[in-house]
Amino acid sequence: MDTYVPILALGLIAAAFAIFSVVIGSLTGPKRYNRAKLDSYECGIEPTPQPVGGGRFPVKYYLTAMLFIVFDIEIVFLYPWAVAFDALGWFGLAEMVLFVLTVLVAYAYVWRRGGLDWD
């Protein structure tokens, strides 16, 4: 656990600084109420009423998120494999080629079906 003490220390310092900044920022500045100022900014026109979070996101973002997860998981397996590569030898290489090819099949599918096109 000792390994993480320095990180904790740095984190405490950073957190103290950041919280201090946020708090002090709200204290030092002037406060002059103005309804328009507190409105959402939409280039000066009357903001469109909408729920917090803006309602629905374009579905593309979800798709990107899913693809990211797939590749991130691929990386999860790549790292230990890479670190232990010298010990694994040909077997490791062959298995990883198989694995990567499988992922690439999915990748090719997504690409061909327009999953990577951002309109």
Added chain:
Amino acid sequence: MTNWFLGSFDTHIPWWFILVVIKAVAAFAILVVLTLFNIWYERRVVSFMQMRIGPNRVGPQGLLQSLADGVKLALKEDIVPTNADKPVFWIAPLLSAIPAFLAIAVIPWGPAVSIFGHWTTLQLVDLPVGVLYVLAISSIGIYGIVLAGWSSGSTYPLLGALRSSAQMISYEVAMGLSFAGVFLYAGTMSPSGIVNAQQHGWYFYMLPLSAIIYIIAMVGETNRAPFDLPEAEGELVGGFHTEYSSLKFALFFLAEYINLVTVSALAVTMFFGGWRAPVPISLWSGANSGWYPMLWFMIKLLIFVFVFIWLRGTLPRLRYDQFMAFGWKVLIPVSVLWLLVVALFRQLRNAGDLDRAHAVPIGIGIAAVFLLLVVALEVRERNQIRRTPPPTVPDYEPLAGGFPVPPMPGQSAPAVPRRPQFARTAAAPAPALNGTTAEEASTR
């Protein structure tokens, strides 16, 4: 040993803890100072490139300009929009800034040195999975951005945050893949181990493609030009932090610049020998010991920061679809295949089937194939675009939808003013909802 400074402490505090505190404070200070410096650095360099002068009033050469800006920000009104989700709106900048500081913890700034007679490495902590740690911590920062955009309760920040998160995760894949090659060579994920492994050669020339991909990806990761789409002032008015002001805004700014330093430091560590001295200097035996390595590291770091600034000064911003396509369709496949090639080489060498004489021509051959592949993909893409017939443009209707509208590209306004065709306005053709033409879709 008594010391004027430490004498006031209770002697029961172990030395390692004191060192930790010192190093943590130092890391924090370096980051803050570097941020202030980098802001100035950027403004000056960009000015130089644009034949301007840049900040030069506050302090020598304007060096204190950033500090002055910070003070000014602190004195500005801290606006919290009515629509905002208040608690999240407050937490978001913290979530962005704190991980930014933390990420630097595992970067080795130098080898072991003596501080007050105790040997310690110039690294806050030497994690065996240091690089993973950096990736993990930096991905927390994305939450800050997304939550900031989401909690603002406003359209532009939301779009900016979405773009930002999509962009960061897209480029994180390529980034992660480029690291795999380094791990494969170094056999470890510890940053200090990787630096040690570069004793006989930096990885940027052993793994050139990895290095290039990483450098591209790191620009994307930090939302910097030419990949600064989430903040695109022209489109999104500043992106996720549109609604932020005062020191909360400053924290996002701070986080961005610290991230700049972090990714640069990581680049140096992974591909450019870390604290190791560059070639001519490394011939001097003392170059890689004592406090000197920190100097080399700093220089390399600042060179990378310069590159960032340089890019911003010279390159225009990408279109979002081009940017995503580049990440997903070029960087990722190239880095995956590259990794396999690297692995194959490594294994051939491990198995003794490959000596240096063969390696070079094979390497060149593979590189050529790679290049061809990339070019072919690009050509194909362009051909496809060229072959796609221009979309059939409906006739120009001056009052489509009930409002007077200018002609679209491909349409032409009627030459002579004539009677408006009210009868036709009602039958405006609906655009295809899914945005793909039938022909394009049929090829999928």
Added chain:
Amino acid sequence: MNPDSYLYLSAILFSLGALGVLIRRDAIVVFMCIELMLNAANLAFVTFSRMHGRLDGQIFAFFTMVVAAAEVVVGLAIIITVFRTRRSASVDDANLLKY
């Protein structure tokens, strides 16, 4: 550090997740709770792995991550589809199949 603590933590997380699945109504939140359960299991695996001094628990954790990721992909796809249709992700609104 006593590994039992990790087990307690994992059991608490698992129970919280299960409770969340049972009482929350938003499909996404339910889904998150399920992920929490998976992660609790992962924590248990890693802890046991350390207790037994064997690596297979960690390997299991890796695979759990993969499965969780695949679940996320599939689940998100389904939830979004329903959401787009109904404009609501509440499990209660999905009531066409009420017995």
Added chain:
Amino acid sequence: MPSILAASTAAASNTAPFTAPHVEWGKLSPMLIVLGAATMGVLVEAFAPRAARYRLQVGLTLLALAAAFAAVIALHDTPTSVAAAGAVAVDKTTLFFQGTILAISFIAVLVIAERRTEGGQDAFAAQGGSVPGSQQEREAVRAGWLTTEVYPLVLFSIGGMLLFPAANDLLTMFVALEVLSLPLYLVCGLARHRRLLSQEAALKYFLLGAFSSAFFLYGAALLYGYAGSVQLSNSDPHNPGIAQAVAAHAHGPALLYTGIALLGMGLLFKVGAAPFHMWTPDVYEGAPTPITGFMSAATKIAAFGALVRVLDVGLAGSVDVWRPVIEIVAILTMVVGGILALTQRNVKRMLAYSAILNAGYIIMALVSTGHDALASLLFFLPTYGIALVGSFAVVTLVRDAGGVEATDLSRWAGLGKSAPIPATLMSIFLLAFAGIPFTSIFVGKFAVFQAALAAGAPQLVIVAVLASAVAAFFYLRVIVVMFFSDPMPDGPTIANPSIAVKTALAVSALVTVAMGVAPAALLHLSNAAAVLAR
């Protein structure tokens, strides 16, 4: 605490030299063929032109299933062994399960691939992602698109099913469980008609399925904590598996008991046993009917395979602990399935509850870890599965105006007169479900009841008998409606299916009857196959 990865990498690179495990590709060939074909299917989706995809996919799927079946046949006299470094048990039981799953899947795929009943379209949404009723959907339908992704998804699912009963460690089993389930969650939401219903079914199935797999996982974690291994059984004394740990009473029983309970919940969910049955009727009703047929049969077989392996191999030593629970679950399942089925007016839902009921019968065979019990289970599953596929195939034929399946029971009135052949086939399946002699399920029930009685569980047999009587009522109701009432003036039309579906129906009915009249061969086979690698 040093990090996880550090420990593993250190172990791999420094301390112990890594020896590559030996993977017996031949013994894994059925699974590899199916999964490989599924991957190919994804490539077909990616690169084949839209017009050619349907043919390619169906051909590929059927070919793969046939090839995998041939591989199972070729493996039939391999000695009982454990392959892939102890991850997969290749024994007679495994091969029997795999052969059964493949055969039933083959028939199911014939039904899934049907296009004639809907005028050139199959049972799946033209575009899965489009919002029901939207312009986008209408365009997709007008363009005649087909969601041919269904075939690779089904193949992946079959791949998981093949691995599920073969898994010799909990990790493999968990992965197989998910490979089996995830594609099914998706295809459940792809019905062409009544999309909203279908999507909700998918959502429910997914949420509950994921929930149950979390239980499975945590149970596996606890068993790992108990035994220090995720292998169900390992005769290597240096590396004992769960069975060996149970035999040696490794640790306190708390971990073991809780682990069994959680693991059991996960598996019992998949077989649709009460009280984990809630998803079954909704999903069966909402899913595209050919898929319902496929998954109700094949999933159940695979899940029982896994249950058998966990209970009979891994946990045989603690049979006293789980047997009462299994008995209660069996009774509960039969009671719940039987009673709730009575109230159903929808054929698909009725069949779903009947599936729950039948799951109860099969669970009866689990109370004993003996050979006879396993053999009876092995006989029951394929016969039941094939009748189930057949019955759902009949459901796909009865269509209202607009091509929507007429699943409300009242719409089936007089089907015996307007469409005697489908009605007769349905009656055969229903009579089989009711356990009437000269049908396969009668013999299956006999075998299972006999096993339960021999295992000293007469109370189960009594409940099962009473439940059968109740069940007969709701099966008969369908027959009564079909044969003894008069057709409605605006009654449903009967689609004229393709030769493939006709074949599937004929084979299902034939097997159902033949296995009732001459069950000796299959009984012999299931008896010979009841050999587990322990």
Added chain:
Amino acid sequence: MSAFPYLSTTIGTPLLGVAAIAVLPKERAALARPIALLASLVALGFAIADAVAFKTGGPRFQLSESYAWIPTFHVNYSVAVDGVALVLILMTAVLVPVVILASWHDADARGGALTPQGSPAESKRSVRGLFAQLLALETLMLGVFAATDIFLFYVIFEATLIPAYFLIGSYGGARRSYAAVKFLLYNLLGGLLMLAAVIGLYVASTHSPVGAAFSFQTLSKAVGDGSLTMAGSTEKWLFLGFFIAFAVKAPMWPFHTWLPDAASEATPGTAVLLVGVLDKIGTFGMLRFCLELFPHASHYFTPLVLVLAVISTIYGALLAIGQTDMMRLIAYTSVSHFGLITIGVFALTARGEVGATLYMVNHGLSTGALFLLAGFMISRRGSKSIDAFGGVQKVAPLLAGTFLAVGLSSLALPGLSSFVSEFLVLVGAFEKYPVAAIFGTTAIVLAALYILWWYQRTMTGPVASSVEGFKDLNRRELAVIGPLVALIVVLGFVPSILTNFINPAVSQIPAHVQITQQAPHSVAQDSATQGNGSGQ
């Protein structure tokens, strides 16, 4: 094992008929009738051949055939007949051609005999289906009497339900689907209990020195010589499993309620098979399986069974008197008659057993004839109600005459067949259970009441307006009813035709139950735990 597979041939012949009908083209569907008649007549011929081949002095089971069917469970296709089974097979073989002839027009476009109104929706019924199912039912009925493997017996026992169910449900009257479902559910529940008992018996045999077996001969012998002993409570449970199934089948109070519905909604032909043959499986099963496989339990439960049987006898007769629906009336008389048969079976005397067996045959003939005659009347008048008739004997003397003869047989007039059997049953019962016999005798009085009253209300008196223009029996109907009346008369005078076969088969049964009664495994031992079983 005999050289020629007599029994299989007999059983298989109707099945050939089914196959022939199945391949008939749709437009030649009418051919199904002669084919069915031919097949059933051939089967009758084979049945007579069986009787000829059967040596009355020989071993109990003859003409046996046995082939492995499901080796895993030691199930064999083994058939053989003793005298009891043989006479029942003969009866079945006689009744089926008669029924086929009687059902000639049941599937016609204008509906069967019971729906003269011919509502338009009740349009077409499959001719091929009707006759194929009749033949299939015959096969099963022949098989169930011939089966000596308990599993085979059970399987066929249950399988008979399917064609019977469709015969009632598809060709019956207005409430036919209700009746069919009720019929099937009652019998299925009983059958399932029997299934549990069959399995229990098998498991018990597995644990005994006999080894796993389903063969009736093996098991009954093992029970007899004590090598197969079951725990007392086990045996009682198994007995109950079998008995309830048979009690439902041979409708015995309180399991009888399906019969009046089924019999009144079914076509007369189906009703004949249902009451005349199918229900006999119940009493046949009691006689053969309950008594011989579970002697202790049989002995133990005899008082209970007798009480139920007596109640059935009187209750059935009383209700028969109150009926206005002719079909229901006959059904209730059958409940009464089955009560008497059961008394005979459980009297556990040689006379009782012989009488019961003989009664089964005679009841089949006389009740069958009654149903057919009632059917003829209903088809003419279009109503099942007794009140709709009156003075028939004036317009249709032949019909009235046969009706009187058959009715008198049913009330056991000396000189007609039923008399012998009823007499034997009552005498047999009196030897051991005089009280039951005395109560049973009251049924004779009641029988006279309902038959004669029925005759009086329909046949005598002034000719009802609706009966005018009644046609007398036509040639087909005469061909149907003639042989039955002839048999009734012949058997009334020469019962020895049958008793020669029956006697040796049942003679040992009382002894079997008596002997084993003294086996060391006494009933009293378990009576404490099973005290609720006797219920009196």
